[in-house]
Each structure stands twice: as structure tokens, then as C-alpha cells.
Amino acid sequence: MQKRRGMGQGRGMGRGRNMPIFSDFDLNGDGNIVENEFYQARNQRIAERAKQGYQMRNLGNAPSFADLDTNGNGKISAEEFTAHQIQHRQQR
Incomplete structure (x- = not known):
């Protein structure tokens, strides 16, 4: 995985700077x-x-695949991934 700059690096973003992005997981x-x-x-x-x-x-608290695959179709879309990231940031 590559290191990224940008979202999460500025003030106010706090812990979000270490969160992965969709392309880190969409390996193919x-x-x-x-x-x-x-x-x-x-x-x-x-x-x-x-x-x-x-x-x-x-x-042990890491989300499972099913936690992100909210429509249950066996795939996580960019929208599902982003929605989970937003929810995760709000809970911190």
C-alpha cells in the first residue's frame, strides 16, 4: 500500500489521517x-x-467484511466504504 497525503492531514481531521482509502483495498x-x-x-x-x-x-474491534457490505451483495462499493469511513470518524 502506498502512503498518501491529503485528507486527514490538515487541522481538525485528527485521527482520520491514518485511515485507509478505497484503492488500498480494491487490489484488482x-x-x-x-x-x-x-x-x-x-x-x-x-x-x-x-x-x-x-x-x-x-x-478485535475491526469491522468485518459484512459490516461494510451493507447491501449484502458480496462486494463493497466505494460508496459503502466511504459511508463506513465517515461513520467511523464520527464515532471517534
Whole structure:
């Protein structure tokens, strides 16, 4: 996964700066995230952050694929992903 600048880097965005973006999870670039992409990308992100020395807190609270696939069609759309990110930021 690549490092990004932009959303979340400015004042007032706080913890959002470390949140992944849709393309981090859409590994084949088809515009949807299927379950194996979701967990593969998550595991890559966890491994990268651990290598950087970040503590892996709250992994047990990480959302499941089904939590983001709100319409239950077996794919996470960009809209579903974004809606989850917004909800997550509001809960922090």
C-alpha cells in the first residue's frame, strides 16, 4: 500500500489521517472490494503498521467484511466504504 497525503492531514481531521482509502483495498482495481481482497489488504496494512512500530490496539474491534457490505451483495462499493469511513470518524 502506498502512503498518501491529503485528507486527514490538515487541522481538525485528527485521527482520520491514518485511515485507509478505497484503492488500498480494491487490489484488482475493478471498482469493488470482494471478501478475499478485504482481508488480504487488511492483513497487509496490519503487517506494515507493525513493521513501522505502531501498536496494534483494537484489532478485535475491526469491522468485518459484512459490516461494510451493507447491501449484502458480496462486494463493497466505494460508496459503502466511504459511508463506513465517515461513520467511523464520527464515532471517534
